[in-house]
Amino acid sequence: MNTLIQALGAAEPTLMGDLEALYKDLHRHPELSMHEVRTSKIVADAMQGFGYDVTPNVGVTGVVCIMKNGAGPVVMLRADMDALPMAENTGLPYASAVTARDEDGIEVGVAHSCGHDMHVTWMIGAARILATNRTAWAGTLMIVFQPGEETAEGASAMVRDWGEGRFPKPDIILGQHVMAGPAGTVNYRPGVTLSAGDSLKIRLFGRGSHGSQPQTSIDPVIMAAAITLRLQTIVSREIAPTDPAVLTIGSLQAGTKENIIPDDATIKLNMRTFDEDTREYMHKAIRRICCAECDASNAERPPEFTTINSYPLTENDLVATQKVAQAFGQQFGVNASLAPSPASASEDFSIFGRSWGIPYVFWFVGGTDPAVYAKARQEKTVNQIPSNHSPKFAPQIHPTLETGLQAMLTAAGAWLCPPTAA
Ligand code: ZN
Ligand code: ZN
Secondary structure, three states: OOHHHHHHHOOOOOHHHHHHHHHHHHHHOOOOOOOOHHHHHHHHHHHHHHOOEEEOOOOOOOEEEEEEEOOOOEEEEEEEOOOEOOOOOOOOOOOOOOEEEOOOOOEEEOEOOOOHHHHHHHHHHHHHHHHHOHHHOOEEEEEEEEOOOOOOOHHHHHHHHOOOOOOOOOOEEEEEEEEEEEOOOEEEOOEEEEOEEEEEEEEEEOEOEEOOOHHHOEOHHHHHHHHHHHHHHHHHHHOOOOOOEEEEEEEEEEOOOOOEEOOEEEEEEEEEEOOHHHHHHHHHHHHHHHHHHHHHOOOOOOOEEEEEEEEOOEEEOHHHHHHHHHHHHHHHHHHEEEOOOOEOOOOOOHHHHHHHOOOEEEEEEEEEOHHHHHHHHHOOOHHHOOOOOOOOOOOOHHHHHHHHHHHHHHHHHHHHOOOOOO
């Protein structure tokens, strides 16, 4: 047990009640990506109250908090703050009823259906323990509250806004995510732990005409249809079956009426890969196939490619993950485990470490009622448990709150605390 976990054990009895109240408040007041104004203010005020040196508005609504506490490593801890444009359907007494206008001006529900409210709560708890127990650790703490994870904008915006010499350079970056899995457990993975995710918009240019006179047209509907089918052959025919990859075309739009051949068509696709070479190969293959199909249709203009968003691979540093794993083993025993495979979700967390060339570790904390999870496992219905981004996603507050708080202090302590006997 490290000295921070000992400090947590001796914390004021009001701690968990305060954190639960904070969690419910954040849950009731979710904010869309890059609009986390209220959350950011709550966070900045709390951190200032704990004695951190707080810089708000780094990357729009991001908050950077520093505490120097003697000689030792610079440890960066990161939590994301944003919610999703979807209505909550959990039926919880503290469910969100918030609506907002999305980027297209459409009124949407807003909900913390990815659990970033839990991430903020864990971090505020960890920050409070660290601030009130300065004899338990040594070094420099950099606690970062990041906006816009769900749109892959936030980490990039913070890095762009970071500035030279404004903040110390971290030695290690740590982050965690709540997910479906038994509450009370944590899991981690050295190396690739989350996929890279890339979303593209592809515009295909034809020549519009009357539906009765196809000879006067270049039909973008045919191009889009041929491209849709042909793109599926990248994963099925060009990538080795042992190399996992996903290519999904989630949107295909063309035309307004049955007897008008439209001028253009738009495809929106998402791909997930687990290695940089495969990722690069798929990007090239998508361009090759789209350009060739447009040529085949005699299109007068090549297709236009726009990146909607791009998440890099989350690839945990091997040595640092070993250090976290060892600390988790001591703290959680059998409740800490190695994830059997990477997840096909994506995160922008690694942008910090990648941009600065710093090792990072990202791990997962279960949020499902353990009894519900055990039953689902027995009945082979684990896939039916509401996962992140489900309108029914709702972490069980206890012990998820305690576990994530302990996990963050345990991992941070592996760098900040003096070694203790196991
Ligand atoms: Zn999410
Ligand atoms: Zn998330």
